[in-house]
Amino acid sequence: MTDQQFSFLMQVIEKTKKHNDVPVSAIIVDQQNNIVSFGVNKCERKSEITAHAEIVAINKLSKKIKSLNLNEYKIISTLEPCVMCYGAIKQAKIQNVEYILDGTKYGVLKNLCINDIKFTLRKVGTKDQTKNCQEKIESFFKKLR
Numbered sequence: 001m002t003d004q005q006f007s008f009l010m011q012v013i014e015k016t017k018k019h020n021d022v023p024v025s026a027i028i029v030d031q032q033n034n035i036v037s038f039g040v041n042k043c044e045r046k047s048e049i050t051a052h053a054e055i056v057a058i059n060k061l062s063k064k065i066k067s068l069n070l071n072e073y074k075i076i077s078t079l080e081p082c083v084m085c086y087g088a089i090k091q092a093k094i095q096n097v098e099y100i101l102d103g104t105k106y107g108v109l110k111n112l113c114i115n116d117i118k119f120t121l122r123k124v125g126t127k128d129q130t131k132n133c134q135e136k137i138e139s140f141f142k143k144l145r
Helices: 005-021 055-067 083-091 127-144
Strands: 024-029 035-040 074-077 096-101 120-123
Touching: 005 024, 005 035, 005 074, 005 127, 024 055, 024 096, 035 055, 055 074, 074 127, 096 127
Parallel strands: 074 096, 096 120
Antiparallel strands: 024 035, 024 074
16 A cells, blocks of 8 residues: 555545545555545445445446456555445455454454465555554544444
8 A cells, every 4th residue: 555545545535524424545556556446434324234344345336337347456444344345345356455443343363264265465555554544443433432
């Protein structure tokens, strides 16, 4: 993940505040590392349980290129994908996933035993980037309680 990609993730994550959505964003990049799609969590805004950032980004790109086969792309998320998003990522044939913050409650690595050679899930992000994402999540949930 580049600094530019991290900045973009942080910029678009602000869109979640208006609708009280959990602050998560995701981008999809091509083989040249260009951002070709992005998504933010829209569950509250759309009243849709499946409107997670990763799924929003996948759906946008699939519509844009008129294909469900995204095997030439990589997805980067601010939060470890949940099992549902993992399923969508697999359906889209995306083989490389990077994330910044561990999903302590619903993260796929904690909820699913992955023995899939064709799928790479790698934690990325500096300590500062991880801290930035953690602060956004914690701040959001503090407001709810």
